[in-house]
Amino acid sequence: MSEWEPKIVSFLCNWCSYGAADLAGVSRMQYAPNIRVVRIPCTGRMSPKFALAALREGADAVWVSG
Amino acid sequence: MMKNLLEFMGVEPDRIHFSWISSAESTKFVEVVNKITAKVKAIGPNQRFVKQAAKVA
Amino acid sequence: MSTYTDTMRETARRLLQECKVELVIGFRRGSRPMMNEPCLVRKPEDADQLVWDSNCGINLANYLTNRKEKIGIFAKGCDSRNIVTHILENKVQRDQLTVIGVPCLGMIDKRKIAAATEGEILEVTENGDTITVKTAAGEKQFAKAEVMQQNCSVCTHRNPVIHDEMIADPVPEQTDVDPYADVAAIDAMDLEERWAYFDDLLDPCIRCYACRNACPLCYCPTCFVDESKPQWVGKGQDAMDVRTFHFLRAYHCAGRCTDCGACERACPVGINMRLLTKKLNKDCKELYDWEAGLSLDKRPALDSYQANDPENFIK
Incomplete structure (x- = not known):
């Protein structure tokens, strides 16, 4: 392995950031490949348990976006 | 508040991020992804709150 | 009393x-x-x-x-x-x-009395501010302020x-x-020290859940620690599991805890897990000017939205 790359577990709201991610994709924009996306129906579905579960399973960071 | 408590217990503040991005803001999305990735790279791998796999003898 | x-x-x-x-x-x-x-x-x-x-x-x-x-x-x-x-x-x-x-x-802290006396405690009587403890070894007197529960002394x-x-x-x-002096002491530490401090603090925990059961706020029909699909937290004494349990237990009390001290009192190994709930109480006070349970007419800080709620943690 050449260099360590972080894993960032991202909780994205279906209607906001997930849409933005989709738009970024269809617009062929370049961005860092370190995020692992979990789509949640709304940021209201987010729970501190999720963030902790991600960290416990070895994620390097958690990102919640509405 | 959750972030505060994590920090209180000694987790690096850059381990958890929150943001607001509308579905039309793909440029902001890209910007935030890159910013967060850079920040996490700077603090290095997560050593805390990781559950080590059970060692089987 | x-x-x-x-x-x-x-x-x-x-x-x-x-x-x-x-x-x-x-x-x-x-x-x-x-x-x-x-x-x-x-x-x-x-x-x-x-x-x-x-x-x-x-x-x-x-x-x-x-x-x-x-x-x-x-x-x-x-x-x-x-x-x-x-x-x-x-x-x-x-x-x-x-x-x-x-x-x-x-209220008096039975651990403080047990630590300050020798032998089995046979009888404890009080008269105003004086507590008299009769043990197998003899009799000892305390001023109530010396042996009071910590949360009561800053109540x-x-x-x-x-x-x-x-x-x-x-x-x-x-x-x-100053109810939050102990929280401020931890806030003053750097991240490494805090992590080590909580390692020490939570190390003796035996996961008996007495703190949860004694707490009037913990009434969920199925507690997250008992859920198995998905299992949010392991049931053993792994340091990370213990930490996750205490983190989430405290977090569930955010904006609701009154610092009654029931959790610490119930703990068989004397962990001061109130530090975590107190940190949340302090944040609630500072961020939302909220203290739990003072009025029947106000909705709790974390279940109401106000336009001036702090949002500087959101990018």
Whole structure:
């Protein structure tokens, strides 16, 4: 392995950031490949348990976006 | 508040991020992804709150 | 405070005789010194069991959850705030309750007494501010302030916030205490020190969940620690599991905790897990100007939205 790359577990709201991610994709924009996306129906579905579960399973960071 | 408590217990503040991005803001999305990735790279791998796999003898 | 006992028995007897309530929740003497236990009195003639002294630290609001009867309950300052929280969370209705307010001067910490004496403790009596402890080795006297529970010594709500009757006149509130001094001490540490501090603090935890069971806020039908699909937290004594448990337990009390000290009191190994809930209380106070259980008319900080809620953590 050449260099360590972080894993960032991202909780994205279906209607906001997930849409933005989709738009970024269809617009062929370049961005860092370190995020692992979990789509949640709304940021209201987010729970501190999720963030902790991600960290416990070895994620390097958690990102919640509405 | 959750972030505060994590920090209180000694987790690096850059381990958890929150943001607001509308579905039309793909440029902001890209910007935030890159910013967060850079920040996490700077603090290095997560050593805390990781559950080590059970060692089987 | 032990002088309250007679008035309490009378009050309980009267309420039961007049059929205003079906049961009264109070304390009776426990089987060992300093271990008063909660008791439910249903018959007027049983009211003589009730006692009150400085060993009534258990939070009685815990026994109200989902009850349907008409209830009379003795409430210290912290109990009454938890009763308010229960009413706000629809766990009990206000018109079911006859709250009998008990102005409180603090509860004694049995661990402090056990640490300062030798041999088995046979009897503990109190007279005003003096606590007399009789052990197999001899007799020792303490000033109450020395052996008080830490949360009581920094308590700023000693008088009940709601009551239908009062057992005695309100006591003066403490105004010159800093409830968050211990939290500030940790805030001053750097990340490494904090991590190590909590490693030490939580190390003895045996995952008995006494803190959860003693807490009036913890009434979920299935607690997250008991869920297995998905399993949020392992059930063993792995340091990370212990930490996750304490983190989430505290977080579930955010904006609801009244710092009654029931969790710490119940802990068999004496962990001060109140530090975590206190940090959240402090944040609630600073960010939302909110203290739990002070009013029946205000919604809790974390279940209402206001345009001026802080949002600087969002990018």
